[in-house]
Amino acid sequence: MYFLIVSEMVKLEKISDHIVIDTETQSMSRSSIIGGISLGKYSIAIESGSTLEIGMDLKLKLRDFFNLPVKYLFLTHTHNDHRGGMDAFSDETLIMSEKCKENMPKRIRLSKFSLEAFEEKHIIQENELSMEFLKVAGHSIGSSVAYFPSEKVLFAGDLFITEPINFGLPFMSFYQNKPKRTGNPEEYFAAFELFKSMDIDVIVPGHGQIINNPQEYLDKQTAFFNGLKTHFVAEIKRGNNLEEIEMPSMELIVHAYKIAESRKPKSKHVRFLDHYLEVLKTSFYNYYSGIFHNLD
Ligand SMILES: [Zn+2]
Structure with missing residues (x-):
């Protein structure tokens, strides 16, 4: 007999009418910020955390919080601290960019999941509510963001890592263009410019605290890297x-x-x-x- 103990780690807090996030788990485990969004009939999990236990706990907590089934899991990119809990979502549908799918480590068996992979942009619409997924790259090949226009919230993955992690410095990291392993700052500049043109009140970063002054924050990032x-x-x-x-x-x-x-x-x-x-x-x-x- 096999028992999996689901740890009680995930604590969801509401940041807007349809969106919850957990920022606590990241300090106890090497996990990203995780969260979810309700589209009325079901919810979409955003990132799965670093372990199966966190992924399972997130799914249960999302179900309880919204009193709705979880239908999708969106992953911003391929790194373990974001996708380590994805096996908890084997009955749901994964959403990720085509490039993210192609660059998954070989040992990750995506064939067991139902998968909606997109090239540049993907939209899920449910009545009046919609969620937009956009590939922007920058941080890693295929890095994507999720945007909820009706509440002006952007889940940006590791394009941003905020305090207390990075000593007050804007964050930019590079894990792409193998085998050179050097990155592409211009993809970051393009992403910052895109975000500047969007109507955003809150940015949820990959790690750290949420960004409540996105325009000012983006200006600071851009000025530093410029x-x-x-x-x-x-x-x-x-x-x-x-x-x-x-x-x-x-x-x-x-x-x-x-x-x-x-x-x-x-x-x-x-x-x-x-x-x-x-x-x-x-x-x-x-x-x-x-x-x-x-x-x-
Ligand atoms: Zn991360």
């Missing part, structure tokens, strides 16, 4: 290589080190910040130097 881009493009044009280029002295970076140094253990946090900035530096250098070499 500052980096300008710096790297100028340095590359001067003929400097990766080792010769320093990160620019930007106020947000100075501030981030102050935060890192105030945390305990200090050396661990400073190392973590050093590593993040090193990844940013390498990614910006590789991407923009690649472009200029290609233009030669």
Whole structure:
């Protein structure tokens, strides 16, 4: 006999009339923010958390909260902290981008799920309510977001990671364009621009706290990364290589080190910040130097 103990981890809180999220589980397990949305007749789970237990608990809690069956599970991207609980949704339908599907690790057997994969955009409509799924890439191949226009909420996955995780710095990470493993900042810029043009009151990030001032937040993200881009493009044009280029002295970076140094253990946090900035530096250098070499 096989028993699976469902842990009582997930605590759903309402952030708008039809949307609930759990931000607690992420601090206890290496899990993303998870949540769900009611379309009146059924609900859609957003992300499945990092483990089967979290996925099962999310499904039960969504059912109880809305008193409706769960019909779909949407995954923003392929990383384990977002899809680790997906087996709990084997009776539901998975929604993900075609590119996300193609880039799932080989050991994940998608054949046992019913699946709705989309190229660029997918809409689920139920009476007056609709949910839009958009592929924007950036963070990883096929990264997608879910947007609920009637309540102006955007589930953005790891395109955003907020406090207290990233020392007050805008977040950008790169896991794509294998085998080079360098990313594409321009996809982030395009995504930020798209979000700026949308009517959004709340952004639910992949990790951290929800963003209640999206326009201001997007401006800050864009300004920071544009500052980096300008710096790297100028340095590359001067003929400097990766080792010769320093990160620019930007106020947000100075501030981030102050935060890192105030945390305990200090050396661990400073190392973590050093590593993040090193990844940013390498990614910006590789991407923009690649472009200029290609233009030669
Ligand atoms: Zn994540």
